[in-house]
Amino acid sequence: MSRKEDFIQHITAGYNCKGESITLGGAILDGEALTDAHVKVPLKTLNRHGLIAGATGTGKTKTIQVFSEQLSNFGIPVLMMDIKGDFSGIAKEGExxxxxxxxxxxxxxxxxxxxFPVELLTLSEQNGVRLRATISEFGPVLFSRILNLNDTQAGVVSVIFKYCDDNKMPLLDLKDIKKVINYITEEGKDEIEEHYGKISTSTTGTILRKIIELEQQGADLFFGEMSFDVEDLMRIDENGKGYINILRLTDIQDKPKLFSTFMLSLLAEIYQQMPEKGDSDQPELIIFIDEAHLIFNEASKTLxxxxxxxxxxIRSKGVGIYFITQNPMDIPSGxxxxxxxxxxxALRAFTAxxxxxxxxxxxxYPTSDYYKTDEVLTSLGIGEALVxxxxxxxxxxxxxxxxxxxPMSRMDILTESEIQEINNKSKLVKKYSELIDRESAYEMLNKKIAVVEEEINKQEQKQESQKQQNQGPSTASVVGKSVLKVLTNATFIRGAFGVLTKMFKK
Structure with a gap:
């Protein structure tokens, strides 16, 4: 048996699939692509996650496109976090x-x-399906980790969430939590100290500064209602194709905290919401995270x-996560x-x-009798890869x-008119376009403070009247605390990693 025949048998046996599979391409030996050595990936193993790496211009985006097309054909939805903005052509037929x-x-x-069926999603003011989540849905643990707080500061955040739970005050957006922080260090300081313990103003000041830093990266657009329902990522069109959800992130490349915030909240909520799948013939959802180094470079140890x-x-829920980056060393070893x-x-070797x-x-990578891996890595052509x-x-x-x-679809981006056409037909754009600002902690605390101020004014007027009538000393000095009545107690139910189950789902 020749070396070539032996290699074909080797590849055919290694990539043989009895069940449904995705065909990536044909194996190459000594620079020759072979017609009888197809490289396939079983659908049932796609929830075991993956990596797509390589230097700029070597074909990573086209590989993701090929991957997503075949997933869609099998009725498997895709979420693509598109930072460079060059993936949208998948919505149009290729040539x-x-x-x-x-x-x-x-x-x-x-x-x-x-x-292929496409939904265009956005975290910012770009046209598309607006993605939002509430502060309460994050819960104190995840919110503290995103802010990179120490144990003492995280403990104060937990007190803030507990206070709002006990008083049935929804934390929906950043102005809510900022208002609560101001309240517990000023007007409500005595109330908090009596029921929850003393809180240092230096600690709340640090937390507030970190929230403002997150806000400056555009998080005020992300936090709020209505919250995005992860079930809307799982849609299948009338032809049985899975929707390819493209999250357009071209305008937040310099805002890694916002990107990390969204990604972690989404993964945690998917984990909570989706049922256990065990071993199944195909995944429920595949997520591609482009430019993954943006997440890991800015992440703290706890993050x-x-x-x-x-x-x-999350793989036990039938979800596969695929990281896309230039160098696999960008991904932490764990x-x-x-x-x-x-x-x-391909990788390029310009320096030591x-x-x-x-x-x-x-x-x-596994050792091979047919390749010197380090040499192959620098000699691969565009649209070629080690698998x-x-x-x-x-x-x-x-x-x-x-x-x-x-790819079977267009290998280029959509025009603005084509983007608008997709958004005009989208049911999700209409569903999530309305910004809801119902009564929450911000409004409720303002009312509470107003009540206290009104009562103090009444007591001062009464004191002045008593003074004039020589009826003895006033009792105005004891007002503040007694006026603040606790609202109906309630406990939010939080799932894995502090993520809140949707309470106000309509």
Whole structure:
């Protein structure tokens, strides 16, 4: 048996799938793409997460596009966090060009053009489905970790949430929690100290400064109602295709805290809301996180621990998370160890540090009798990648240099008129376009303060009247505390990682 025949048998056996699978492309040996060595990934292992890495311009976006198209065809919804803004063309049918015909002939995979159902989501003022969540839904633990608070400061945040729970004051947006912080250090200081203990003003001042920092990154647009329902990510169109939800993040590249805030809240809520799936034939949802280094570079140690924990647990809900970045070393080792599928596009070696990174990257892949991994990493062409996955038994597949198939949809972005067309047809845009500002902690505390001030004014007037009538001393000095009556006690039910179950879902 020749080396080539032996390699084809090796790849065919390693990537053989009895159940449904995604075909990424054809294996490459000695620079030749082989027609009889297809690289496939079983649907049942896609909830084991993955990594798509490579230098700029090597084909990562097209790989995600190919991946998402096939997921959609199987009725599996996708959430793509699109930071560069170059993924939206998946909504429109592609065009077969000579280089595509040639590529698909080499790997012996038929090519057809197609478009896919798309929803355009936004965290900012861009057109699309507005994503929001309330402060209460975060809960004190997750909110404290996002602010990178120490234990003492996190304890005060827990007191704030408990006070609002006990007094049935919803914490919906940032102005609510800022108002509560001001209240407990000023007008309500005695009330808080009596029922919850003394709170240092220096601690509340630090918390307030960190909230303002988050607010300056645009979080005031994110926190509020109506809250986004994760079930709206799970939609299937009338043709049985899963919706591809594209979160447009082009205007928050310089706001990593907002990005991390959203991502963690979303993953935690998906974990809480979705039922346990166990072993199933296909995932319920696949999430692609582009430019993943933006999350990890800004994350504190506690935030990294939170991410790692969620990544470990969420796969049991049938959710796969795929990190996209230039260098796999951008991903913390604890997270990298959880990733079952790795698609590594070319890396470039311009400096000694680059060569060191390539050596470290090569060490993260299975050894192969057919490739010198560190050499292959620098010689891969555009649209080629090293692939290793998990087979249906959960065993790592052989390393395969792969010529990736081409996307069936447009390999370019949508025009503004095409974006508007999608948004005009969207039911979700209409559902989430209205900004709701119902009575919450901010308004309730203002009323409470007004009541106290009115009572104090009445007592002062009474004191003045008594003084004039020589009826003895006034009792105005004892007013403040007695006027503040506790509202109906209530306890919010919080799920995993402090995320609140939707209380006010309509």
């Amino acid at each position: 077969e060009k000579p280089f595509i015909t040639e590529r698909h002939a080499k790997i012996n995979i038929p090519y057809t053009t197609a478009s 990294l621990e939170q991410i790692e924990t969620i990544v470990k647990l 997270v990298l160890a959880q990733l079952g599928l790795k698609i590594q596009h 540090n680059d060569r060191k990174a390539i050596k470290q990257t090569a060490d993260n 290793t996955a998990l087979n249906e038994k959960g065993i790592p597949t052989p390393l395969a240099a792969t010529m990736m198939r081409a």
